[in-house]
Amino acid sequence: MFKIVAKEKLSDVIYRTVVEAPKIARKRKAGQFVVVKIDEQGERIPLTISDADPEAGTISIVFQTVGYTTKQLSTLKVGDHILDIAGPMGHPTPVKNYGTVVSIGGGLGTALGRPITEALYKAGNHVIAIISARNKSLVMFEEEMRKISHELLIATDDGSAGFKGFPTQLLQKLIDEGRKIDLVVCVGPVPLMAAVSKVTKPYGLKTIVSLNPIMVDATGMCGACRVTVGGVTRFGCVDGPEFDGHQVDYDELMKRLKTYTEREQEMNQRFASQFQEVKR
């Protein structure tokens, strides 16, 4: 049992929850994740470790309510318990001083990429962070990112904050300006990771993406998390979650993420009705 010690609503759909998990807190490194199963009937879902406090023995997760399990997670309060948390899973980010790093986050991806950016910042890299959202009110983690970057750029679809357009356009601009870039890291929705990789590929600009395939055990035992990288099947949970962005078959990943759409819709309805009952 893992006790929730803090909880914060960051937006309509995004929450941060801090849980007691001392062994994981001590061991985890940037880029790693945990598997969470809320209760006996629950599904095992992977969530990035967005921060950890080894002294307090806590880890924090930031999640977006997209379906049944993340919605259920959002209903848990301080003092409640999560039945199972396992980790830290996956390979840590290879952190070293690359030189100049551009870190791109899309939506929630900004929060999920934060520990990676922080580690690269602390390793002495010059960090240019690009955060993006549909509009100003959805721009999040700006303050947090400012602390761990040397330059912070913002892109919104409607131009209500920062640059009007996509983060890939900002990246292209940096490249066109002749800025020396040694590494690009992108964490976000699959289409964004695909787009960023497409921009950097012609320049041979090393690009790391953090993939989010569907997982079950996350220990390498089932193969649900199969992704094709460089023409070879890899297991996202144990071989990743980070891969060379230029090698990933994004089209396949996107299709595989739709495997359970029907069931997810059914469960969404179930959540709505259960939640109604709880409220009443």
Add this chain to the structure above:
Amino acid sequence: MKDPTVCEEGHNLKQQKTPRQRMPEQDHHQRIKNFSEVPQGYTPELARLEASRCLQCKKPLCRSGCPVGIDIPAFIKLIAEGDYAGSARKLKEHNSLPAVCGRVCPQEDQCEKVCIVAKKFTSVAVGNLERFAADYERTNGAISIPELPEPSGYKVAVVGSGPAGLSAAGELVKKGHEVVIFEALHKAGGVLVYGIPEFRLPKAIVESEIEYLKKLGVKIELNSVIGKMETVDELLGNGFDAVFVATGAGLPLFMGIPGENFCGVYSANEYLTRVNLMKAYDNGHVTPILKKKRIAVIGGGNVAMDAARTALRMGTEEVYIVYRRSRTEMPARIEEVKHGEEEGLRFHLLTNPVRILGDEKGWVKALECTKMELGEPDASGRRRPVPVPNSEFLLDVDCVIIAIGTSAHPLIPMTTPGVKVNPRGNIIADEKNGQTTQEGVFAGGDIVTGAATVILAMGAGKQAAQAIDEYVRKKRPALNRAGSGLAHTSARR
């Protein structure tokens, strides 16, 4: 001339008037609609009748066929005498999981294969009797907790809670050691809980075995991935005197044919894990599973049978077994193949899948196969299947489950530099005592042998426990109080 109806010990086999007692089974029309166990167990009457068939050989051949050397005539005799709980205690002298082995051991290749009665008639149903005694003990609350020795002061970590880990833990705790099992998943039992389906091994049985170990004092830490959360070396540095690695061979193999990553292609491990461990068959559980109309299961072993029979129970209209050799070469247990056939599995034997075809959205729509014929024997002694030219055909399926085997999990070797592996990735360990290439680290079960059987994994766990006991006492002799630890009785309280 030697009379073939009289055995070496002089038993007259002609006197075998009682035929082998069949175990009542759930009707196959009914059972494919549920996940309850297929064979329903002997009644005491049937058990005693079957027990009476055993000739009580002085030199029991059956015993040499059992990997852990259970005293078979002795436990059967106790059943014949009506002392069922006593029979279960007898079994537990050699086998800590009789209710499991009685169900899933390949008996027809082990104890029953060499039973003397089998020379003339069908063998004594050793497995069925074993199951009966163990079930009696469990369901009648007759489980006895052995008297434990004084705590020895030694501490042993067991990594993995499959049959190898469980049996090692049981033996070690009975020798007075403090034992902690670390299990990566949220439930203990290894393949017994995530792989083998409910209808063949009810999870309640595994749970009660685990409860028993806990009562003996074994601590189980779930959600603990060793190599990630803590390494083997860290365990050794943090107060454990020895580590037993029993992490199994859980890494699923794929075929490397085109189309393997289409939606609707599962490894057997994933399919079974979703249904067994995550209980996707029960709508109250959240984990999803695809419910498709026509499923091809590739492979011919127990795992393939389990996946296929599970698929039938999930309401699949047609389930095909696609296997590249013929029925005689199928590694699955005869009973499982028979049960599967009764339940309506359809067999495409001498058939090799070459490609999975998909639609534009990335979903499986057919499996392309080639017909095979048997050629010369290969290294395994089985005749090698060779493709028949121009025999390609399409199997109309919307889901494919791949059950062609598993290999060793690399996490422990990767994170434990002192532990060496063979070219296949299995941990190198002494066959007799499980000693690996690193001092204080022992290993056993599928991680050492590659995918094998429950009983072999248990046997390895037991042997390693003995070696670990000797090792820790030698390593820190000061702790070794005279006599403590070694004597334990299984007397009932």
